[in-house]
Amino acid sequence: MAVIRKTYYSVGNTARQAEYAYPDSIEEEERRKRERDRKRKAVRARAVQLRQLRIQTFQFIVSVLVICTLFFGYLFLQNSINTKKSHISDLKQQITTLKDSNAAAQSRIATASNIENIKEAAVNNLGMVYANSDQIVYYDIESEDYMTQYEDVP
Numbered sequence: 001m002a003v004i005r006k007t008y009y010s011v012g013n014t015a016r017q018a019e020y021a022y023p024d025s026i027e028e029e030e031r032r033k034r035e036r037d038r039k040r041k042a043v044r045a046r047a048v049q050l051r052q053l054r055i056q057t058f059q060f061i062v063s064v065l066v067i068c069t070l071f072f073g074y075l076f077l078q079n080s081i082n083t084k085k086s087h088i089s090d091l092k093q094q095i096t097t098l099k100d101s102n103a104a105a106q107s108r109i110a111t112a113s114n115i116e117n118i119k120e121a122a123v124n125n126l127g128m129v130y131a132n133s134d135q136i137v138y139y140d141i142e143s144e145d146y147m148t149q150y151e152d153v154p
Contacts, residue, residue, distance in 0.1 A: 122128045
């Protein structure tokens, strides 16, 4: 059964008259409607917040992955640089060793084959003599790379 509530107004000295007659169920229905609208707005706002939270979480995960990738790339490059430095150091050590062995070999060759010893062996043992000025023949070479011989040299 619907309860009717009356609202009255007065104008001057006249008797009260009913302005509107609202049943309580209509007011209750309007209140429920306002409550539903408020809840819907709250649900929509919550859904928007959840979407924003998901987007922010995704952005955070992507940024962490990018930072981790850059960090591991940096570590890989550092390791590569250190390996190359070590290899360069080994190569420098090899160069130093080879230079030392070359210098030792040159000094052995220089002491073993003295030019004076060679001249003495050529003159005394092999009977060689120095050339006279009339035995020396000079040739003009057109190109400085080589000379072609067509006959025996006098």
